Amino acid sequence: MRIGAIPDGAVERLGLMLGQLPTPIGEAMYAMPVARSLQVAQRTGILGALAEGPREPAELAEHLGLQPVGTIRVLDVIASMKHVAQRPDGRYELTRSGRKWLDPRSDTYLGDFLADTAYYWDWYAGLEDLVREGKHVELHEKGPEDPYWRSYIRGQYQLARLSSAEVAKAIPLAKGAHSVLDVAGAHGEFSMALCRRHEGLRATIVDLPGSAGVGEQIVAEAGMSDRVRYLVGDMFEIDYDGHYDGALCFNIIHHLSPEQIRALFARIRAVLRPGAPLCVLDLYDRPGGQRANLASVLGLFFHLTSGADTYTVEDVSRWMGESGYGKAEAKSFRRLPDLRLLIAKAV
Ligand SMILES: C[S@@+](CC[C@H](N)C(=O)[O-])C[C@H]1O[C@@H](n2cnc3c(N)ncnc32)[C@H](O)[C@@H]1O
Structure with missing residues (x-):
């Protein structure tokens, strides 16, 4: 009917x-x-x-x-x-x-991410203010109890599940590596994928309280709380508590200015063992500012939601070099078109 x-x-x-x-x-x-x-x-x-x-x-x-x-x-x-x-x-x-x-029983369910995009609706309503006056949304300033965090981080988790095994395979941890630092690691899926791959590896995630609270639940549901711990606080201020055999910095630098990125890389460098890789997964601009279709949409989204910008592989590689790392290598993934993983080892 x-x-x-x-x-x-x-x-x-x-x-x-x-x-x-x-x-x-x-x-x-x-x-x-x-x-x-x-x-x-x-x-x-x-x-x-x-x-x-x-x-x-x-x-x-x-x-x-x-x-x-x-x-x-x-x-x-x-x-x-x-x-x-x-x-x-x-x-x-x-x-x-x-x-x-869209079936919650599917391993590739993205329903929470879809629901989360309803927040984007309001943000895009402010696009004209961004273009006219440079006004952007601040994604990460809501209080830790705000229901926004659950929606945001569960959504990001569902997205990360689609590529985490492929990405973990590309991360060159040394044989016998036992610790990895995951800065702004949120839901923990990339850390958990590394732990699934490397017996004996433990991960430490640094994130803000609202995100870390949701991430801890996700990690507990996956039965991995004994391998993945959280340090709750601001990545620019918190003590990273130890030394590490590798570090992840995924989908965060597009929220930061070049000065903040260099400061973050240097903070991470201070806790990495010599030879340990820093891995930076993000959307990068092409040299000369050309953007592919997806990159142009995401570039706008990142600017709208942080006021920052996306950067070229060349820029980020240079900032890695200036922050105590060797030559960077870029890897691409079938499941993450337009994103690149930049890897440089601590010197
Ligand atoms: C887009 S999510 C990326 C999550 C995960 N790394 C991934 O690739 O799926 C960005 C994360 O950065 C965290 N974040 C933003 N500013 C931060 C800060 N100053 N200190 C620690 N975490 C921060 C947010 O809370 C959020 O969990």
């Missing part, structure tokens, strides 16, 4: 119509409803309920305490992206790709 006034095929026809509009109009009109429908379907439980099995839309709306017309319209927009489909009997279900990313 169909509800409301949306005729069959209307969403597809809207897509076609928008496709015929001059490109900027089509893109502006399509991107907003698609993004918002996905966020709302996740946050209201629509996608979670569909993960349990096919549902008739009126019954689904009633079950979740939602409005039937709004529910079906959102479902139709998501169907146009092929994450859900309507069956001949009128019920909606997750498609194969929908089940892969």
